[in-house]
Structure formats: C-alpha cells, structure tokens
Amino acid sequence: MQYSIPGLLFRGFHKCDTRPFVVEGQQVGLIKSDVLKHLIKYPEVFCTRDCEQTKQGFVELNPAFRDYNERTEQLEKVLRNLRSEGLLPALKGWRDEYFEVKSEHRALLKMERAATPLFGVRKYGVDINGYVRHPTLGLCIWLQQRSNTKETWPGKWDNMVGGGLSVGLGIKETAIKEAAEEASIPFHLVKSLVSAGCVSFYFESRQGLFPNTEYVFDLELPVDFVPQNADGEVQAFELLPAKECMDRVFTSDFKTTSAPVVIDFLIRHGHITADDVVDFTQIVELLHVPLQSFYTYKAHLGQSQRQHQNLQGETKNYRCSSLQKSMENGHKRAT
Amino acid sequence: MQYSIPGLLFRGFHKCDTRPFVVEGQQVGLIKSDVLKHLIKYPEVFCTRDCEQTKQGFVELNPAFRDYNERTEQLEKVLRNLRSEGLLPALKGWRDEYFEVKSEHRALLKMERAATPLFGVRKYGVDINGYVRHPTLGLCIWLQQRSNTKETWPGKWDNMVGGGLSVGLGIKETAIKEAAEEASIPFHLVKSLVSAGCVSFYFESRQGLFPNTEYVFDLELPVDFVPQNADGEVQAFELLPAKECMDRVFTSDFKTTSAPVVIDFLIRHGHITADDVVDFTQIVELLHVPLQSFYTYKAHLGQSQRQHQNLQGETKNYRCSSLQKSMENGHKRAT
CATH class of the missing domain: 3.30.750.160 (Transcription Regulator spoIIAA)
Incomplete structure (x- = not known):
C-alpha cells in the first residue's frame, strides 16, 4: 500500500x-x-x-x-x-x-x-464501525452495500451504519436510531456503543462545497450476530477481515466519503501504523482537516471588538478553554 | 467541564x-x-x-x-x-x-x-497510554510523576511512558525501549501494545517554535501490575480513574505538552464525547493541527516544476495516494 x-x-x-x-x-x-x-x-x-x-x-x-x-x-x-x-x-x-x-x-x-453544498454549510453525520474479534480471522469489520435505489452512491459499499444528523436528534441518539433502521441492532448490543471521536474532511464538486464531520462510534459485536436491514436502504452486509476491508475501501466500489471513517478505525485499532505506512502523520492530519479555522468570521469580529474595547480602557473576560489556558500556562512555564 | x-x-x-x-x-x-x-x-x-x-x-x-x-x-x-x-x-x-x-x-x-526550536524542526515522540479495566473503578489510567531532577518539566505529572524519537530507532522500537526504561514493563505485557494514531500540536515560546507530533500507543495492563521506574527519571506512578485523570490533566501539575495525548485517549475510549462536551469537533481538530501544510516548500517547488514541464509539453506521473485518488474519483462520480 x-x-x-x-x-x-x-x-x-x-x-x-x-x-x-x-x-x-x-x-x-x-x-x-x-x-x-x-x-x-x-x-x-x-x-x-x-x-x-x-x-x-x-x-x-x-x-x-x-x-x-x-x-x-x-x-x-x-x-x-x-x-x-x-x-x-x-x-x-x-x-x-x-x-x-x-x-x-x-x-x-x-x-x-x-x-x-451551495452555502458550504458544515454537514455532520454519524457512523458506526461494527466489528468482531474473530477467533481465527482476527479483527473483522461489517460493511453494508447500499441499495441500488438510493439517491446518493447507489450500490456502493459503505460502513455498517451511517446517517446524517437531522432536526431534533442528539448525536448518540441518531447513531442508535440508524443502528436499528439500517442493521436491526437490538438494544442489548447497541448499548455497548463507544464514542471514538470524529473525522473531518473537505471536498468540492460541481454540486458545491462539502465540509463534512462524521462522529464515529465503535461497536464490538458477537461473532454469531448478523446485521439485517429494516428500512430497504441496504441490499447486503458482509463481514471482512481488516486487510480485505482496507483493500475494498480503496476501490471505486466503496463510497468515497465513508473511506475516512474506516481508515480512522484501522489506525485507532493498530491495523495501519506509522512503522508500515509512508506519510502516516499526513494521513492522520488529512482525516482531521481543521474546518473550524475556515468558519471564523465571528471570531474575527470578536477580536476586533475586543481590540476596540481595550482601546477604550475596558476589560472583559472571554471564554477560554481549559486546554487553551493550560497551553498558555505551559508557555509561561517553558519560557 | x-x-x-x-x-x-x-x-x-x-x-x-x-x-x-x-x-x-x-x-x-x-x-x-x-x-x-x-x-x-x-x-x-x-x-x-x-x-x-x-x-x-x-x-x-x-x-x-x-x-x-x-x-x-x-x-x-x-x-x-x-x-x-x-x-x-x-x-x-x-x-x-x-x-x-x-x-x-x-x-x-x-x-x-x-x-x-530555533529551526522550527518538527519533533516526533512516542507515548504509551497504560490503562486498566478495573472491576469496580472502570477505566483507569497510569500516570507517572517526572523526577525533580529532569531538565524539562521537573516534578510534573505525565503519561505513563513517553520519549522523543532518537537517532537509529524505529517508532514501535522506541516505545518498547521507553516502556522498559521508564516503567519496567516486561516483554510479555508490552507485546500487547496497540498503535492508535498520532496527535500533532504546535506552540511557540521564548525558546522557539514547537511543532510536535506524538505517535500514540495504548497498552492494557493487568489490574495487579504496578510500573517501576528503572532509569531514575520518574519519582512515582499513580493509577487514576478516567474522571480523576481528566481533572489532573487540566491542572498546572500536569506537563502541558502531554495533555493532548491523554485527551486523545479519553476521546477514543468514549470518556469525552460529542454529546457532553461543547466544541468537541474543535478539540479533535486541535489535537491534529495540520503541521504538514506548514512544511510544503518542496511541494511548491514541485508544483512549479510541474507547470514548467507541462508548458514544455512534457508529461510525468507524480506519486499520488490511493486516498487522494479515491477522493478525486469520488468527485467525478458525484458531479
């Protein structure tokens, strides 16, 4: 590779x-x-x-x-x-x-x-990496094949479960709902869902701008569990050993915008490592494009207001993260 | 929080x-x-x-x-x-x-x-998150307290094991060496080391520029194992439940530049989630600052050379990642 x-x-x-x-x-x-x-x-x-x-x-x-x-x-x-x-x-x-x-x-x-995409609005979705620790095959990953009647990416291979965040639902709630609809995962299994971060990526097409963030969840499943679709949007499920899954992700049969989620999973679980892949750090960076820094208009305004207020001799406390504060204190200590 | x-x-x-x-x-x-x-x-x-x-x-x-x-x-x-x-x-x-x-x-x-730091050279290090799935306390994390005689961050709390990449050693090799020196982790335990990605961050101080990338490894340890320092660079080890560990990371007693590694670990293991933390996606992005994009001089040169060659009617194949290709194909299909 x-x-x-x-x-x-x-x-x-x-x-x-x-x-x-x-x-x-x-x-x-x-x-x-x-x-x-x-x-x-x-x-x-x-x-x-x-x-x-x-x-x-x-x-x-x-x-x-x-x-x-x-x-x-x-x-x-x-x-x-x-x-x-x-x-x-x-x-x-x-x-x-x-x-x-x-x-x-x-x-x-x-x-x-x-x-x-016309307004370049940041889109958020959820994805569940369904996996099995197989006694002989090792780490295996469930993939779904999208229905041929879907409007986007018909017939392509995709993560086991995924969907966009819609009006009125929380992030984990959305993941649980999609797990039931797309793969009939019962509650006693879905309650082991582990939040594992997010991937952010960006691409442009003739349709517009796609600044996407996917919240990712991992779900370890029993060896004998087989997902079943309940909403007609999936035509098949397949369990693949990590290596075969990695190969499929890089074919044109795989939904491009789901590839980052699988790559992130394989990195977090030690199946793509810095010792065996050239440009490992760049891949990790590419999975976390800093979309936040492209949506800073308010921050600019805030900064200007702040400068203006300082000129007038006023001071104000601004919200600052613990991490940010901790980093700033670190600078002082280091200097 | x-x-x-x-x-x-x-x-x-x-x-x-x-x-x-x-x-x-x-x-x-x-x-x-x-x-x-x-x-x-x-x-x-x-x-x-x-x-x-x-x-x-x-x-x-x-x-x-x-x-x-x-x-x-x-x-x-x-x-x-x-x-x-x-x-x-x-x-x-x-x-x-x-x-x-x-x-x-x-x-x-x-x-x-x-x-x-004077030359803004990218620094690379390894960190091991040593953790225990405790029967009553849940996920617990081993921290080390740095020796008071260390040149940098003396006496501060830090990840269980960490160290810079030095001349002549590979990434996992460095992690295994540091695990032995800093925490006396025997080979039968360290062989369960799981590569889990990297964090990249950047800060400036009076000393210069610090563009750092840490390769992170997770190591699950038995409940009864206690790390022992072997090289005199650690004065204590302590096992903390996830919540207490998170609190300590944000105090001034914790080595600032190790905080991103712990935060990344807590995110990957579901202890900091998008549903309970404001600005979750920004935190994840901040843990993966795209340092690569600040070290592009050669790429610029390459681009200019390429344009020049194209003007001369020459064509050449340039290395392009599978991921990049896959994304480009995706654009074509999506348009």
Missing part, C-alpha cells in the same frame, strides 16, 4: 473563491462566487457587505428577519425560485428533507438538504 | 514571521526573523534567498556541503559559536544529545536537541 498525501484537499480550500455566509452575526457557511451571482438577485434576502473592522467581504442573511421560522421561509422561497430556474445543478437533487443550520449549538434556520 | 477552543494556537502559526528552512532542496523547518538575524552572520553556512518560481523567501543550508557528516559539523560549529555568545536562550539548555533531521524518511543531518 503506497500513500503519499500532498495535502491538496486542504490547500485547495484556501485557493477557492469563497465568502463567509453569516446568519445572526455568526458564520455558518461559505459561498462561492458562482453561487453568489444568483443570490444577489434577491437583495431583500441576502446582503453582501464588508466587515467594518476586518474589511473581509461576506454574505449575510437579512438580519431583519425576526426568528427561526421567518429565516427558514425567506430562504426557502429563494431556493424554490432558483430550483425552478434550473441554473444550479445541486437543486436538481431536491429531497424535501431539512437540514438544521446551527451556530454554537443554537438552531438558526432549517434548509433543504440538497441546498447545503 | 467547559471547553471553547477558538483555534488560536493554529491561527497564531500563520501570523508568525517565519521562513522555510531548506536542506538539500527540502523544507525541514521554519525560522523566525529573531533567529535569522544571528544566522546571517554565517553566510558560508546559511544562505537566504527566494524561490525562483514562487518568490517565497527561504533559508538554505549551504547546498555545497557534501553529506550528512559535513552538514552536521558545519551546523554544529555555528551553534557552538552562538551558544558562547549567549544571545539565544534556547541554547542555554544544551544537552549534548542529538536529534536527527529527516526529510521523507531520509536522514539529512543531526542537530543538538536544544537547538531544534
């Missing part, structure tokens, strides 16, 4: 011509100029302007909209118009399924799922 | 006034201007120039030096001079211990360990 990752996925991001998409003073997305040219036809809904302090250009949802419902309705009206004009390919996949746009855990509006 | 990580550590990096440090055409470090002003007094050893294609300024070790030994000797002569002048605080910690400077797994030279 030969890896050599030049970080192009990550660097590509910086080159792309995007502006922050701001709702209620907080950045929730990124908009490319080829999408912006359609949005500016609706000045009663979208304003483009520059931040007073940083001079950075951004796109704002009209701050006069009063609440969650008004923001949702106004945005949806525009999206339905754009869909009927047929100029944005992403909207051809309209699903009548909502995605909740949040900022710091506060829901700001909901948006048709097919439109999220 | 309140976390809110604004990514300052990461953003701070971009603001800092640094130039790539290049040896044999490959970037191996970053040099700040306050260090550069001392190095340019040795023009026979260091040249500062701009990349022809990218116009990016960089510092180069004289490419006329023939080999590993000549590069090492010439650099060391400068460092000993600078040390005697006493202008660089980092060199007061001179240890007579070498760190091997590599590029893509090829050793280019060795450098006094205390000087590495």
Whole structure:
C-alpha cells in the first residue's frame, strides 16, 4: 500500500473563491462566487457587505428577519425560485428533507438538504464501525452495500451504519436510531456503543462545497450476530477481515466519503501504523482537516471588538478553554 | 467541564514571521526573523534567498556541503559559536544529545536537541497510554510523576511512558525501549501494545517554535501490575480513574505538552464525547493541527516544476495516494 498525501484537499480550500455566509452575526457557511451571482438577485434576502473592522467581504442573511421560522421561509422561497430556474445543478437533487443550520449549538434556520453544498454549510453525520474479534480471522469489520435505489452512491459499499444528523436528534441518539433502521441492532448490543471521536474532511464538486464531520462510534459485536436491514436502504452486509476491508475501501466500489471513517478505525485499532505506512502523520492530519479555522468570521469580529474595547480602557473576560489556558500556562512555564 | 477552543494556537502559526528552512532542496523547518538575524552572520553556512518560481523567501543550508557528516559539523560549529555568545536562550539548555533531521524518511543531518526550536524542526515522540479495566473503578489510567531532577518539566505529572524519537530507532522500537526504561514493563505485557494514531500540536515560546507530533500507543495492563521506574527519571506512578485523570490533566501539575495525548485517549475510549462536551469537533481538530501544510516548500517547488514541464509539453506521473485518488474519483462520480 503506497500513500503519499500532498495535502491538496486542504490547500485547495484556501485557493477557492469563497465568502463567509453569516446568519445572526455568526458564520455558518461559505459561498462561492458562482453561487453568489444568483443570490444577489434577491437583495431583500441576502446582503453582501464588508466587515467594518476586518474589511473581509461576506454574505449575510437579512438580519431583519425576526426568528427561526421567518429565516427558514425567506430562504426557502429563494431556493424554490432558483430550483425552478434550473441554473444550479445541486437543486436538481431536491429531497424535501431539512437540514438544521446551527451556530454554537443554537438552531438558526432549517434548509433543504440538497441546498447545503451551495452555502458550504458544515454537514455532520454519524457512523458506526461494527466489528468482531474473530477467533481465527482476527479483527473483522461489517460493511453494508447500499441499495441500488438510493439517491446518493447507489450500490456502493459503505460502513455498517451511517446517517446524517437531522432536526431534533442528539448525536448518540441518531447513531442508535440508524443502528436499528439500517442493521436491526437490538438494544442489548447497541448499548455497548463507544464514542471514538470524529473525522473531518473537505471536498468540492460541481454540486458545491462539502465540509463534512462524521462522529464515529465503535461497536464490538458477537461473532454469531448478523446485521439485517429494516428500512430497504441496504441490499447486503458482509463481514471482512481488516486487510480485505482496507483493500475494498480503496476501490471505486466503496463510497468515497465513508473511506475516512474506516481508515480512522484501522489506525485507532493498530491495523495501519506509522512503522508500515509512508506519510502516516499526513494521513492522520488529512482525516482531521481543521474546518473550524475556515468558519471564523465571528471570531474575527470578536477580536476586533475586543481590540476596540481595550482601546477604550475596558476589560472583559472571554471564554477560554481549559486546554487553551493550560497551553498558555505551559508557555509561561517553558519560557 | 467547559471547553471553547477558538483555534488560536493554529491561527497564531500563520501570523508568525517565519521562513522555510531548506536542506538539500527540502523544507525541514521554519525560522523566525529573531533567529535569522544571528544566522546571517554565517553566510558560508546559511544562505537566504527566494524561490525562483514562487518568490517565497527561504533559508538554505549551504547546498555545497557534501553529506550528512559535513552538514552536521558545519551546523554544529555555528551553534557552538552562538551558544558562547549567549544571545539565544534556547541554547542555554544544551544537552549534548542529538536529534536527527529527516526529510521523507531520509536522514539529512543531526542537530543538538536544544537547538531544534530555533529551526522550527518538527519533533516526533512516542507515548504509551497504560490503562486498566478495573472491576469496580472502570477505566483507569497510569500516570507517572517526572523526577525533580529532569531538565524539562521537573516534578510534573505525565503519561505513563513517553520519549522523543532518537537517532537509529524505529517508532514501535522506541516505545518498547521507553516502556522498559521508564516503567519496567516486561516483554510479555508490552507485546500487547496497540498503535492508535498520532496527535500533532504546535506552540511557540521564548525558546522557539514547537511543532510536535506524538505517535500514540495504548497498552492494557493487568489490574495487579504496578510500573517501576528503572532509569531514575520518574519519582512515582499513580493509577487514576478516567474522571480523576481528566481533572489532573487540566491542572498546572500536569506537563502541558502531554495533555493532548491523554485527551486523545479519553476521546477514543468514549470518556469525552460529542454529546457532553461543547466544541468537541474543535478539540479533535486541535489535537491534529495540520503541521504538514506548514512544511510544503518542496511541494511548491514541485508544483512549479510541474507547470514548467507541462508548458514544455512534457508529461510525468507524480506519486499520488490511493486516498487522494479515491477522493478525486469520488468527485467525478458525484458531479
């Protein structure tokens, strides 16, 4: 297996011509100029302007909209118009399924799922790595084959269980629900679910921008358990030894956007190691692209406000993480 | 527990006034201007120039030096001079211990360990999370208290086992050696060592730049095993339940640069989860700062060369990872 990752996925991001998409003073997305040219036809809904302090250009949802419902309705009206004009390919996949746009855990509006790549909204999902410690084959991993009738990635191999975070459900709750629907995993087994972190990656296509974060869970299953699909979205399940699973992940039969989850699992469980793979650290970095640093509009604003307040002789306490504090104390001690 | 990580550590990096440090055409470090002003007094050893294609300024070790030994000797002569002048605080910690400077797994030279922050050389280490599944206390973690006579972080609490990668040893080999020296872990136990990825983080202090990557290993230990130090560098070991361990990591009694390893362990084992911690995804991203993207000088050069060759009508195959390829194919299929 030969890896050599030049970080192009990550660097590509910086080159792309995007502006922050701001709702209620907080950045929730990124908009490319080829999408912006359609949005500016609706000045009663979208304003483009520059931040007073940083001079950075951004796109704002009209701050006069009063609440969650008004923001949702106004945005949806525009999206339905754009869909009927047929100029944005992403909207051809309209699903009548909502995605909740949040900022710091506060829901700001909901948006048709097919439109999220146009606004570069961060998407969150859950994935369960179902595995077995087989007495003779060693670590084995359950994969699912997606139904041929699915809108996205039909017929491709995928993680045992996965799904997007939808309106109104928590992260572990979503994982448990998907485990029941996709693989009929009973409660006495699913209660052993272990949260194991998240992977973040980014890609661009003609549909738009895909800044994705998947919360990953590991679930050890008994050797004799066989997943059964309950919602018609899966056509088969297969248990593969780690090595064969790794090989399949790199074929075109595997859903590309699920590959990072399997690679992360194999790294965490010692089946891809620094001693046997070139560019191991780059792979780990590529599985954790710092999407957070591309959604910093509010932070910039906060910084400018802070500087402004300091000039006026005012001081204020800002929230700062324990880790951050601990690092800062560390610097002082080290110097 | 309140976390809110604004990514300052990461953003701070971009603001800092640094130039790539290049040896044999490959970037191996970053040099700040306050260090550069001392190095340019040795023009026979260091040249500062701009990349022809990218116009990016960089510092180069004289490419006329023939080999590993000549590069090492010439650099060391400068460092000993600078040390005697006493202008660089980092060199007061001179240890007579070498760190091997590599590029893509090829050793280019060795450098006094205390000087590495001046050249922003990426440092690599290993850490072992020693843990116990206790029948009543649940997941417990072994911590070590560093000896009061250690040069760095004396008396602080730290991971059970950790150490820098040194000349001539592999990654797992280093972990096994350190496990024996620091905690007297016998071979029948250490053979259960599981590679579990790496954490990468970055900080700056008056000593210089610290772009660190730690290869992490997990080691489950029997309930009745007690680590014993063998090399005089540890004054105590203590077994702590996960919750108490987490609390200690955020005190000033804990070695700051070891905290990311413990936090990563607690995340991977389900003791810090997305449902109970604000900014979970940011924490995971902060544990995997994309250091690779700050050491791209060679990649830039490669890109320019490639463009140049393409202009001349030549084509060449460049190494590309399976993951990268798989992502690119995915884009095509998705569009």
